[in-house]
Amino acid sequence: MPDIKEQPQPQEQDIPALERLKLYLGYAETTRKWVTALDTKAGFVSALNAALLGFVWASAKLPDSTMVPVRNLGVAATFASVASLMIALWAVLPRVHLKAAYGKKVTYQGGYGPVSFFGYVAGRYPAGKGGVFRSDVDALSVKQLATEALEQHHTVSLIAAKKTTGVAWSGILLLFAIALTLVALLVKEFR
Numbered sequence: 012m013p014d015i016k017e018q019p020q021p022q023e024q025d026i027p028a029l030e031r032l033k034l035y036l037g038y039a040e041t042t043r044k045w046v047t048a049l050d051t052k053a054g055f056v057s058a059l060n061a062a063l064l065g066f067v068w069a070s071a072k073l074p075d076s077t078m079v080p081v082r083n084l085g086v087a088a089t090f091a092s093v094a095s096l097m098i099a100l101w102a103v104l105p106r107v108h109l110k111a112a113y114g115k116k117v118t119y120q121g122g123y124g125p126v127s128f129f130g131y132v133a134g135r136y137p138a139g140k141g142g143v144f145r146s147d148v149d150a151l152s153v154k155q156l157a158t159e160a161l162e163q164h165h166t167v168s169l170i171a172a173k174k175t176t177g178v179a180w181s182g183i184l185l186l187f188a189i190a191l192t193l194v195a196l197l198v199k200e201f202r
Contacts, residue, residue, distance in 0.1 A: 039127070045171045
């Protein structure tokens with residue numbers, strides 16, 4: 012890590028509210044892009060798992076082998092691959108409640124909700140309530156909008172951290188399933 016000297020932190024009044032809003036919106040957008048990248052990685056791992064399962068069962072037919080070690084390794088590879096697939100799918104599931112991010116029931120602060128989050132907007136302002144939504148958002152001050160953007164960045168960061176863990180474990184299990192498959196193929200070939 013580079014040696015960065017501590018700089019004095021600007022006070023809230025040093026950064027105009029509109030600039031804070033732009034800054035916090037940038038944070039939130041960057042974090043949302045991380046979530047998109049993690050979902051893409053989980054989809055890639057899922058596709059690899061599907062290919063591996065197809066190979067193990069349809070091409071190599073490892074679980075059908077008359078050789079017990081090959082059959083057992085094929086079944087173990089299947090379990091590891093299915094576990095990997097399930098974790099990858101868990102990682103891409105949408106999280107539309109604060110409890111999914113925070114692990115407990117949390118309420119919104121400050122007298123307004125997360126107006127930049129689709130789950131809140133769709134639940135609070137169903138079809139036909141677009142005018143109310145616009146009115147509520149227009150009533151928020153720049154400072155409130157900046158705070159809401161920063162809160163969204165924090166919430167989405169927590170979700171990204173959970174997705175990262177899921178994608179990492181899914182990848183590890185996939186690698187394990189591939190290793191088991193390779194060992195089974197070697198045993199089948201050289202035994």
